[in-house]
Amino acid sequence: MPIELLSPAEMGEADRIAISHGPFDGYALMRNAGAAVAAEVLRRFSGEKHINVLCGPGNNGGDGYVVARLLREAGCAVRVIAEGPPREGTDAALAARDCPLEAGPLSAFEPDAGSLVIDALYGAGLTRPLDREAARVAAACRNACARVVAVDLPSGISGDSGRAVGEAFEAMLTVTFFRLKPGHLLEPGRASCGEIVVADIGLPETVLEQIAPRTLVNLPALWLATYPRPTRQQYKYSRGHVAVFSGGPGSTGAARLSALAAARSGAGAVTVYSPGNALAVNAAHLTSIMLRRVDDPDAVRDALAVRSPDAFVLGPGFGLDRPVREWALAVLKASAGGVVVLDADGITSFRDRPEALFEAAKSSPLDLILTPHEGEFARLFPDLAADDGLSKLEKARGAAARSGAVVIFKGPDTVIASADGRxxxxxxxxxxxxxxxxxxxxxxxxxxxxxxxxxxxxxxxAAVWMHAEAARRFGPGLIAEDLPGLMPQVLREILAIDPAL
Ligand SMILES: NC(=O)C1=CN([C@@H]2O[C@H](COP(=O)(O)OP(=O)(O)OC[C@H]3O[C@@H](n4cnc5c(N)ncnc54)[C@H](O)[C@@H]3O)[C@@H](O)[C@H]2O)[C@@H](O)CC1
Ligand SMILES: [K+]
Structure with a gap:
């Protein structure tokens, strides 16, 4: 699967560039798009008696007329249902003209239980909630458990945000063209798409040079080139040293989970920084992972003066009874470089003064990585979280730009954003x-x-991908303790992928 994501506007731009360079004009691209959808339908539903093709007034509907014609030519019984005729002079009007089937009105359409429906009402051009009739049909298809194949996007789902503004179709298969859009991956769009197929419709890859997309699908191809591969000359500290701050005696497990995961991801040395009253419980559970007493922010400075780690984890299980904020600021000020991953309580501790964190991070030689889930995100970026006009992607980007941090905005559709706009x-x-x-x-x-x-x-x-990959492999019954032990097989497979690919 290609890694670039294009917004609907960028996709329109890609079409324009491709059409201006030839050899395909707009109608040829539409025929290719319709052919790709028809091929997927025939491959999966070859014995199907009746196929309903819903066509909208724009180019998404144009694709639908091509699909209807090709399915008819392949011997299927096809019914076209249209929400008004396409505008004269458009590619969609050409497609409708070339389709030999007469269209029935959407208002008369009632899907039978389990019927096969091709949804070509609206795609990249959706600008507002579905009209009354289209919304009724979307709900009727859901109630009838119709098998919906969406052309480009399920109608009602925004290609930018993945949001359903009102009613939306729920597809079992979505066939889209050239590149995915953010709305295919952001929830609830992701769930509404069902299986996703990205079809080649003849757009040349070179159109991407002009568009220079900054949004990507998180796949190994994105980060394989910088994925760490140990060399013969390395020793444990040069492979990377991670320090994880432990909570008090009643909440040490979270830090040990982080520590074990860091070690299993290839760091050569990992130290748990523990308060004195939790040393015994930590020691009882750690073997290859080192332990050091660190009782307060001053002791952080002393520890760093002895051996400054390359990366820190602060927050998991730390507790809010101690001033986590002071600890975080001490790390940001005292360390000579590296990365601090601020998670959980580490994030929440800055809820009253997020700017203090952002300022400290910007003037620190350390790089900051924030890992908020939705609730934590709202504590650090309340205005972005509350803005319904922003997609999750825009929220994560805004948060990264404001904080200067890499933001991992967690959820079923985790978004990773960098302050440089990627x-x-x-x-x-x-x-x-x-x-x-x-x-x-x-x-x-x-x-x-x-x-x-x-x-x-x-x-x-890479971490987000590996974490999910490990969990997918384990499946039912997974608990967090299982995840570090699943890393070696995930690592082994990543290292086996040819980095030149
Ligand atoms: N040359 C191209 O641009 C190609 C476009 N393709 C198809 O074209 C689609 C985009 O076509 P369009 O830009 O015409 O957009 P759509 O067909 O998605 O929408 C058509 C028009 O309907 C109006 N509209 C938006 N939301 C509405 C709503 N809720 N209720 C009623 N009317 C609404 C808008 O004015 C919009 O331009 C893609 O999704 C894809 O399926 C493919 O044929 C490949 C080539
Ligand atoms: K559609």
Whole structure:
């Protein structure tokens, strides 16, 4: 799957550039798009008796007329249902003219139970909620458990945000063209698309040079080039040293999960910084992971003076009874460089004064990585969180620009954003990750990779992917303790991918 994501506006631009350079004109691209959809339908539903094709008034509907014609030519019984005729002079009007089937009105359409419906009402051009009739049909298809194949996007889903503004179709298969859009990956769009196929319709790759997309799908191809590969000359500290701050005696497990995950992701040395009253409980559970007493922010400075780690994890299980904020600021001020992953309580501790964190991060030699889930995000960026006009992608980008940090905005559709404008949307998320402690493991993997000198944005993207991949492989019954032990097989497979690919 290609890694670039194009917004609907960028996709329109790609079409324009391609058409202006030839050899395909707009109608030829539309015929290619319709042919790609028809091929997928015939491959999966070859014995189907009746196929309903819903055509909208724009180019998405144009694709629909091509699909209807091709399915008819292939011998299927096809019914075209249209929401008004296409505008004269458009490619969609040409497609409708070439389609031999007479269109019935949308208002008369009532899907039978389980019927096959091709949804070509609206795609990239959706600008407002579905009209009454289209909304009724979307709901009727859901109630009838119709099998919906969406052309480009399920109608009603925004290609920019993945949001359903009102009613939307729920597809079992979505066939889109050239590149995915953010709305295919952001929820609820992701769930509404069902299986996604990206079809080649003849747009040349060179159109991307002009568009220079800054939003990407989080796949190994995105970060493989900087993925750490140990060399023969390395020793444990040069492979990367991670320090994880432990909570008090009653909440040490989270730090140990992070520490183990950092070690399993290839960091050569990991130290748990523990308050004195939790040393015994930590010592009882740690073997290869080192332990050091660090009781207060001053002691952080002393510890760093002895050996400054390459990456820190601060927040998991730390507790809000101690001034986490002071600890975070001490790390940002005292360390000579590297990365600090601020998670959980570390994020919440700045809820009253987020600017203090952002200012300290901007003047620190350390790179900051924030790993908020939705609730934590709202504590640091309340205005962005509350702005319904922004997509999750825009929120994450805004947060990264404001904080100067790499932001991992977690959820079923995790978005990773960098202050330089790059952003990636994760694709391999799994509900098995919704289990206590999985965030602690993620923070540890991020720190483990960053300690090995992977650039912070790459480390964040790779960690999110690896974390989800491990969980997918394990599946039912997964608990956070399982995740570090699943890393070796994920690492082995990443290292086996040819970096030249
Ligand atoms: N040359 C191209 O640009 C190609 C476009 N393709 C198809 O063209 C689609 C985009 O076509 P369009 O830009 O014509 O957009 P749509 O077909 O998605 O929408 C058509 C028009 O309907 C209006 N509209 C938006 N939301 C509405 C709503 N809720 N209720 C009623 N009217 C609404 C808008 O004015 C919009 O331009 C893509 O999704 C794809 O399927 C493909 O044929 C490949 C080539
Ligand atoms: K559609």
């Amino acid at each position: 952003a990636a949307i994760n694709f391999n998320g799994t509900p098995w990750l919704a289990t206590a402690g999985s965030g602690d493991v993620l923070a540890g993997i991020v720190a483990g990779l960053a300690a090995q000198k992977m650039p912070p944005f790459d480390a964040a993207c």
